[in-house]
Amino acid sequence: MPDAVEAIKFRMEQQGLTAKDLEPLIGRSNRVYEVLNRKRGLTLAMIQKLHLGLGIPAESLLRQKAPAAVRRRIGRRGCKPHRPRERIADQRPTTLPEGRSTPC
Numbered sequence: 001m002p003d004a005v006e007a008i009k010f011r012m013e014q015q016g017l018t019a020k021d022l023e024p025l026i027g028r029s030n031r032v033y034e035v036l037n038r039k040r041g042l043t044l045a046m047i048q049k050l051h052l053g054l055g056i057p058a059e060s061l062l063r064q065k066a067p068a069a070v071r072r073r074i075g076r077r078g079c080k081p082h083r084p085r086e087r088i089a090d091q092r093p094t095t096l097p098e099g100r101s102t103p104c
Contacts, residue, residue, distance in 0.1 A: 019032045
């Protein structure tokens, strides 16, 4: 099944639409181009308007690849594992001075 951008471009080609024709459904021209170039994802409102206005199945519009900026941030290897910081308690001496029952 195609992702959202592929489905939109296919419908544009079928109906002979331009990016200008998508403005009432997606927003201003810069927003339309950001969506078509995968730099911005579709909002729920955009999905609803595209589904009702162009007849694109909602299932196709819900399938989205991550925008290019997110893909660049994650990279090919995925997210780096989180390395927890050392705790201050781990840096205190293990033995307490005589007469003290707590480290503080």
